[in-house]
Amino acid sequence: MAVYIEELRAALGEKVHTEDFERFAYGADWSPRTPQEVFPPEVVILPKETEDVRKVVEIAYKYGIPVTAGGGLTGMAGGAVPIHGGIYIDGTSMNRIIEVDVANQTVRAQGGCTMQEIVDALEPHGLWIPNLPESKWSCTIGSEICCDNDSTFGMRWGKILNALLSVELVTGKAEVVEFGHRKSHFSSSGYKVKDLIVGSEGTLGVVTAATLKAEPIADERSVDMILFPSMTRAVDYLNRLLKAGLAIDGAHINCKRRLKFYTHAYKEKHGHDPEVPDWAEALLAIIFSGDKKVLEFNKKYAFKVAEEMGGALVKERDIVESWWISKHTLAFEPYKQKWPKSQTEKKFGACDPGIPMGRLEEFYKAFIATAEKHRLSILGMNAYLEHPNSIGFSLSCALFVNYRDQDEVNRFRKYFEELSKIAVDMGGTMSTYMGDTNLRVPYLEYEHGNAVAYFKELKKVFDPKGIMNPGKKFKWEGDGKCGGVGQ
Amino acid sequence: MRGCRAMTDDATVAKFRKDVETCFGTSCNFCEKDCPVYKIKKDKTYTSRGKNRTILGVLEGKVQPSEELAKLFYTCLLCGSCDARCAMENNKRFKEMRQVLVKRGLQRKEHQDLIEAIKGTGDIYGRKIDLAKRFGDEPKVAEGAEVKTEVAATVMPLYIGCQYKDSAEDVKAVVKVLNACGIKPKIGDEYCCGFVADALGFEDDFKQIKQKNREVVTYSDFITVCPSCTHYFRTEYSLNPKHVLSVVVENLDKLKWKRPRGADGKKLRVTYHDPCDLGRRLKMFDEPRKILQAMGVELVEMKNNRAFSVCCGAGGGILSTDKELSREMAKNRMRQAADTGAEAVVTCCPTCELSLLRGSLAVGKERGRKQEVIGLYRFMADHLKGRKPDVVSGGPGVTAGAGP
Numbered sequence: 001m002a003v004y005i006e007e008l009r010a011a012l013g014e015k016v017h018t019e020d021f022e023r024f025a026y027g028a029d030w031s032p033r034t035p036q037e038v039f040p041p042e043v044v045i046l047p048k049e050t051e052d053v054r055k056v057v058e059i060a061y062k063y064g065i066p067v068t069a070g071g072g073l074t075g076m077a078g079g080a081v082p083i084h085g086g087i088y089i090d091g092t093s094m095n096r097i098i099e100v101d102v103a104n105q106t107v108r109a110q111g112g113c114t115m116q117e118i119v120d121a122l123e124p125h126g127l128w129i130p131n132l133p134e135s136k137w138s139c140t141i142g143s144e145i146c147c148d149n150d151s152t153f154g155m156r157w158g159k160i161l162n163a164l165l166s167v168e169l170v171t172g173k174a175e176v177v178e179f180g181h182r183k184s185h186f187s188s189s190g191y192k193v194k195d196l197i198v199g200s201e202g203t204l205g206v207v208t209a210a211t212l213k214a215e216p217i218a219d220e221r222s223v224d225m226i227l228f229p230s231m232t233r234a235v236d237y238l239n240r241l242l243k244a245g246l247a248i249d250g251a252h253i254n255c256k257r258r259l260k261f262y263t264h265a266y267k268e269k270h271g272h273d274p275e276v277p278d279w280a281e282a283l284l285a286i287i288f289s290g291d292k293k294v295l296e297f298n299k300k301y302a303f304k305v306a307e308e309m310g311g312a313l314v315k316e317r318d319i320v321e322s323w324w325i326s327k328h329t330l331a332f333e334p335y336k337q338k339w340p341k342s343q344t345e346k347k348f349g350a351c352d353p354g355i356p357m358g359r360l361e362e363f364y365k366a367f368i369a370t371a372e373k374h375r376l377s378i379l380g381m382n383a384y385l386e387h388p389n390s391i392g393f394s395l396s397c398a399l400f401v402n403y404r405d406q407d408e409v410n411r412f413r414k415y416f417e418e419l420s421k422i423a424v425d426m427g428g429t430m431s432t433y434m435g436d437t438n439l440r441v442p443y444l445e446y447e448h449g450n451a452v453a454y455f456k457e458l459k460k461v462f463d464p465k466g467i468m469n470p471g472k473k474f475k476w477e478g479d480g481k482c483g484g485v486g487q
Numbered sequence: 488m489r490g491c492r493a494m495t496d497d498a499t500v501a502k503f504r505k506d507v508e509t510c511f512g513t514s515c516n517f518c519e520k521d522c523p524v525y526k527i528k529k530d531k532t533y534t535s536r537g538k539n540r541t542i543l544g545v546l547e548g549k550v551q552p553s554e555e556l557a558k559l560f561y562t563c564l565l566c567g568s569c570d571a572r573c574a575m576e577n578n579k580r581f582k583e584m585r586q587v588l589v590k591r592g593l594q595r596k597e598h599q600d601l602i603e604a605i606k607g608t609g610d611i612y613g614r615k616i617d618l619a620k621r622f623g624d625e626p627k628v629a630e631g632a633e634v635k636t637e638v639a640a641t642v643m644p645l646y647i648g649c650q651y652k653d654s655a656e657d658v659k660a661v662v663k664v665l666n667a668c669g670i671k672p673k674i675g676d677e678y679c680c681g682f683v684a685d686a687l688g689f690e691d692d693f694k695q696i697k698q699k700n701r702e703v704v705t706y707s708d709f710i711t712v713c714p715s716c717t718h719y720f721r722t723e724y725s726l727n728p729k730h731v732l733s734v735v736v737e738n739l740d741k742l743k744w745k746r747p748r749g750a751d752g753k754k755l756r757v758t759y760h761d762p763c764d765l766g767r768r769l770k771m772f773d774e775p776r777k778i779l780q781a782m783g784v785e786l787v788e789m790k791n792n793r794a795f796s797v798c799c800g801a802g803g804g805i806l807s808t809d810k811e812l813s814r815e816m817a818k819n820r821m822r823q824a825a826d827t828g829a830e831a832v833v834t835c836c837p838t839c840e841l842s843l844l845r846g847s848l849a850v851g852k853e854r855g856r857k858q859e860v861i862g863l864y865r866f867m868a869d870h871l872k873g874r875k876p877d878v879v880s881g882g883p884g885v886t887a888g889a890g891p
Contacts, residue, residue: 020551
């Protein structure tokens, strides 16, 4: 057994797992890949406290061993897959809620708490964290920070950075550092290094704890859908509502094709997909919350404006409920949970670019063209509004990928790279919630130009030996002694 | 450490490929959320997704069969929680993996001992109990405790099962309740239904036990008491026994109850734990609840109930191999029960009752208040006041009379 593993065992005992069957399950995440593309680490650690993580990184630093930390392993682009072997830290074993401070509306949690665990801890106090992805049952706060993933209620509450007050990080030098401003909501003191950690994909260190700002739970919430003749019209409509002064909790613009994927519950009940009129090219899901009277006012005003702008309210509540179930409540009938049935032959695979708000239709056409160029089945596009009280979206450009076919998976990856570059060409960005992972390493300079040199220098400050999630964001210069195969 | 030859070309394992690849492709992780084993171990390998991925590793030749690998598949409750949160039959696959492991000599010694006990005595604990001698072949309830009914009793065989055999209190409770429902249970020789052998992967032994069961237990119409026996008789023996609770529900409108009272003298507040076999497998979620409502309790539900109930921690053979893990899982379930504020947890499975009792002691200390764990049969018997007069239709002047 490798010397570093013996040292890990001496330091952490039963928290260290090395049997082949104990490691295999950690070799892949949710991203489209063939069953042969599994990269098990050499060793899996299940830490309980920050000190455990510090000891792991200390030993890894001593021997130059890659360290990949992960949460739910539901990442969509391979971010937490240990492609260069070495050590995998399963953050979910560190899932203690450290403190709920009701008076100051904050919660501090260990990095391995899932977003749902945090929400459950806050609920008895009438509080919640609105920055929730669909994967909230699996996604840990550590992952959410490192991935900067999407949020269902981003239109009002933004993404995780808007709620993140402070973060504890074990750096690549095995130092435990707290970045942030404790329980105040913002600060002009020091540098905003906390912000740097968001979206860093574990390449700067391991997030072991975080303090978040919680919000009061509104009395009522409503979810509705409005049809529009185009996605651009839906964007204009939202802009109009914001200008009018409405607070919109969440807004998601689905292209017509995308709706089918979200309405499994509808299909189970009615035996067919929901019908959308031919003229409607976009379905906007819009979420309001608040006191009953405020909610009623907002909805009435919003629906009136929608009608004026050529929109039509979806009256069939089953369509809306079905979408909402898929997106947020995650309810399902026992034995009929939608995911396995819908992924028997092909799976959901997506690209996550960001583009300027005025180029949505143009980009949609590019998405369709690129998918068709690579002979991939189109699932559809969704624009998640994720900037608080302003138009700014993450795009999910989704396809069906036959994960048993290496050629199709390779074509998906080509589509992914190409669409990422198109987004940059349109004045946008390659990624808005999945991260660069290893897939976009060759294109980092394409988007960021000479800023990449600054990224690399920053990386060296935190991780001088380049052991933290190597191969993500940047190519790994390591000697490959830990096995694993770089993609 | 024992190992065995690779399974890459094993026909049983090969047939799993499509499903484990689908799980790999899907990777939704819904199974993780309420997996009782995962909640304690926090090791992804032990979830349904993890086990499916491991099977994939076995198929790809990247995971070698070994005693340690076998431990993974035996550290599973086979509770069905993952199946309820999926659309695939994961439990069936994991049970079949156990069969593969047993065929390769990787079974757990503790389980082997259990199987030998069953084959030697027809009893899961290796006991030789003369049921007719212990309970009488037509057991009677103590005088004064019986419930008089004007309806002539139907004699029906009653299959008690290994888990209840030693519990005179439970058997007498069942008899009393059945009497009130117009049933005169008849107890005879029994032989283990064999569910343990099947669940632990001893396929050939299970076949032998089944055959022996049918030689000893010759009736086809009967009433059952234990959820696991009921499930197995229905699915593996193609019989259709009636569970006691179904009989009670059929007679519910005729039964009179003494209302259970809490410590404060008000309606007793209870929560009900759905056993995996009675609930998820036999789909008997409503029956116990109807009975409890009829009895006049205040019923509050745990966060996880019905099809999404969480196992008590004693299923799948875990009790014989990891008592500590089992107890931790029981504690987690009792914490959910404690969260309801109920004074008592009612359940209808002998395994669940014992497991939850183990959990209740520790959680009682944690929360400063111990919840009672009550078996539904004894709960019913203790509060059964009588049977309403049976009305025989036929016009005025006709009253219920004794039967033929």
